Amino acid sequence: MFLREYSRAVNVLRGVGPVLKQRLAQIGIHSICDLLNHFPRDYQDRRSIDPLASALKKERINSLVRVVSRSWIGRGYKKVLRVLIADDSGKASLVCFGRNFLEKYLIPGKYFWVSGSFKYRYGEAQSSNFDIEIYKEEKSKRFQRILPIYPLSEGLIQGLLRRLMDKALVYVEPDLSEEIPEPLKKRYRFLSKLQALKFIHFPESWDQLKKARHTLIFEELFYYQLILEKLRLKRQSIYRHRRKPQLTLKSNLIERLPFRLTDDQKHVLSEIENDLFSHHPMARLIQGDVGSGKTLIAFLASLAVIESGEQVAFLAPTELLARQHANNAAVLFEPLGISLAFLSGNIKGVQRERLKAALNGGDIDLVIGTHALFSTDIAFKKLGLVIVDEQHRFGVRQRQALVDKGDHPDLLLLTATPIPRTLALTLFGDLELSEIRNKPEGRKPVITHLTRQGNEKKVYDRVREEVKKGRQAYFVYPLIEESTKLQLKDAESMYLSLKRSFSDLNLKLIHSRIPEEDKQMIMDAFVSGKVDILVATSVMEVGLDVANANCIVIEHAERFGLSNLHQLRGRVGRGSYQSYAFLIYSNSLTESGIQRLKVIMTTHDGFIIAQEDLNIRGPGEFLGVKQSGFLRLGHADPLRDQEILIDARKEANGLLRDDPDLCKPENRICSLVLKTGSLQRDIT
Numbered sequence: 001m002f003l004r005e006y007s008r009a010v011n012v013l014r015g016v017g018p019v020l021k022q023r024l025a026q027i028g029i030h031s032i033c034d035l036l037n038h039f040p041r042d043y044q045d046r047r048s049i050d051p052l053a054s055a056l057k058k059e060r061i062n063s064l065v066r067v068v069s070r071s072w073i074g075r076g077y078k079k080v081l082r083v084l085i086a087d088d089s090g091k092a093s094l095v096c097f098g099r100n101f102l103e104k105y106l107i108p109g110k111y112f113w114v115s116g117s118f119k120y121r122y123g124e125a126q127s128s129n130f131d132i133e134i135y136k137e138e139k140s141k142r143f144q145r146i147l148p149i150y151p152l153s154e155g156l157i158q159g160l161l162r163r164l165m166d167k168a169l170v171y172v173e174p175d176l177s178e179e180i181p182e183p184l185k186k187r188y189r190f191l192s193k194l195q196a197l198k199f200i201h202f203p204e205s206w207d208q209l210k211k212a213r214h215t216l217i218f219e220e221l222f223y224y225q226l227i228l229e230k231l232r233l234k235r236q237s238i239y240r241h242r243r244k245p246q247l248t249l250k251s252n253l254i255e256r257l258p259f260r261l262t263d264d265q266k267h268v269l270s271e272i273e274n275d276l277f278s279h280h281p282m283a284r285l286i287q288g289d290v291g292s293g294k295t296l297i298a299f300l301a302s303l304a305v306i307e308s309g310e311q312v313a314f315l316a317p318t319e320l321l322a323r324q325h326a327n328n329a330a331v332l333f334e335p336l337g338i339s340l341a342f343l344s345g346n347i348k349g350v351q352r353e354r355l356k357a358a359l360n361g362g363d364i365d366l367v368i369g370t371h372a373l374f375s376t377d378i379a380f381k382k383l384g385l386v387i388v389d390e391q392h393r394f395g396v397r398q399r400q401a402l403v404d405k406g407d408h409p410d411l412l413l414l415t416a417t418p419i420p421r422t423l424a425l426t427l428f429g430d431l432e433l434s435e436i437r438n439k440p441e442g443r444k445p446v447i448t449h450l451t452r453q454g455n456e457k458k459v460y461d462r463v464r465e466e467v468k469k470g471r472q473a474y475f476v477y478p479l480i481e482e483s484t485k486l487q488l489k490d491a492e493s494m495y496l497s498l499k500r501s502f503s504d505l506n507l508k509l510i511h512s513r514i515p516e517e518d519k520q521m522i523m524d525a526f527v528s529g530k531v532d533i534l535v536a537t538s539v540m541e542v543g544l545d546v547a548n549a550n551c552i553v554i555e556h557a558e559r560f561g562l563s564n565l566h567q568l569r570g571r572v573g574r575g576s577y578q579s580y581a582f583l584i585y586s587n588s589l590t591e592s593g594i595q596r597l598k599v600i601m602t603t604h605d606g607f608i609i610a611q612e613d614l615n616i617r618g619p620g621e622f623l624g625v626k627q628s629g630f631l632r633l634g635h636a637d638p639l640r641d642q643e644i645l646i647d648a649r650k651e652a653n654g655l656l657r658d659d660p661d662l663c664k665p666e667n668r669i670c671s672l673v674l675k676t677g678s679l680q681r682d683i684t
């Protein structure tokens, strides 16, 4: 049986009753498989026996000691047991806060194991953070070994989890199957699955732990790559009717543009057109900085599809953004006689019915909308191209739901959160990649200032000057409303306070909890210049395009990731005016925190910023919860484990090249694992 198939509930293990089952469920452990996949978050090396005399020299010591004497600190119900301990090298004492019951066990003359961190207090080495075990002849459970430390939650303790892991390992032992094909296992000297699980939970040496990790992480990434490559091959095996290149509409639009396409734009457009006019459906990701002109390229690509009589669906993550795209498209496309539609959850009743009928009947060439586009009741006459803006905001499943509304339509994904190419190639192994690196000419880089909290007044004065000249400004805060836990400025209170500071100007507040209709009104007022200052949270991070806005003030800038800051800064500098970004940071920010912000000050290249962000935060956070389009890997970390990832990709692709249907006996394992299904869910 594969580990993933051990789906029986944890209470098949002896000692797990309903209460414990409930507690385990709280940390996502339901089945035996979940349990064994709950890896330690850390390990404590308790193999050595340290002399007590070294207590103050090391962060933590493990010793075998005896009780010398006991005494009490304080009196009454607040009194605390103090135990004087010793070995041949010296003495120390344990202060048993909340553990006076130890009096029963720690009797003078008794020997016991102790692991603790000691500090010098009241003239002696003292510890109140320690773990003990009474010395016995047989091998200790918690000492003279490497001890796994598990992530816990309320009502669970380390010892219990360790005992459960032991039992679970025994439970799966007789029947656990290998998942890595034998030839690969031999070549890379991977452990057996059982060995690897044993060593990840209970390593006897760091070397065992390393091998266990290598095995398990390879396995995970190998299957991930195998699925991606299969997806890619499947797409390439689809043979469809070729579109005839018709580019009249495109040329018409390009002629009417008030600017020329950049070289990168031209290049990417030609890559897309190659795909559009080929026998196989396209799946291409365009990475490009904010304002690099991705949307325009997507629009131009749509024209070829529309010209050959097919429909295009353009998906955006927020209503605001979808509406903005729809407005831009209207300006560009309506003169060409193209029929456009906008769809969101707020379009209801008769209006929605009419739109549905028009889409179904093929009367609409291009529909731009939000999540509403992939609702089940929406159908197309002939969907030829799906465009997904800010693709990382969508799950693979969601975009697939839209793709499934056509007969193998082309898929074009856009992202302004670029990730480094090597990482992208592996994470998005099923996609073709295009990059737009240079920006349209004539853009003045946004001048970025770092300002310490307390000096806001200078910033506010600068903003006022710009607004007086007729420009507009954004103020961004990390929180919507006041938080008692965090000492941070929030958008709501700052809105009131800024209204007082700028009493002669028109300010408006926008954040995710404001109803969609109001948001729309506020945005319209801002776009038309009736509102001078927009106070916001990072909801406005994505895609807002108001050329007259030339100042952005970001307070508590240290609370935002570098890529976020870069995105936010991209809200200005979109027109011909010199623009400014003011990053206000907390007084208590460390030197390294300030260094981090300086990256934003000195760099305007989103690719470099992304790399830096990735280095600083690690992919876990960088790829983040929000980035639902990325896979949720279990144990692997695509950046830390990059070397394994590259091997896994090489092997997975090689294997499929050699044996596309996985029918060779040694690869049978792979097709069986893939069939167990739950893998697919890990990715989608």
Ligand code: ADP
Pocket (backbone or CB within 6 Å): 259, 260, 261, 262, 265, 288, 289, 290, 291, 292, 293, 294, 295, 296, 297, 416, 440, 441, 545, 574
């Ligand atoms: P992105 O989607 O990459 O953020 P957009 O396509 O929205 O970028 O383009 C941002 C702005 O730049 C738009 O107003 C667009 O009309 C304009 N733009 C696009 N391409 C060019 C170009 N080659 N030269 C000048 N301006 C351009």
Ligand code: MG
Pocket (backbone or CB within 6 Å): 291, 294, 295, 389, 543
């Ligand atoms: Mg965009």
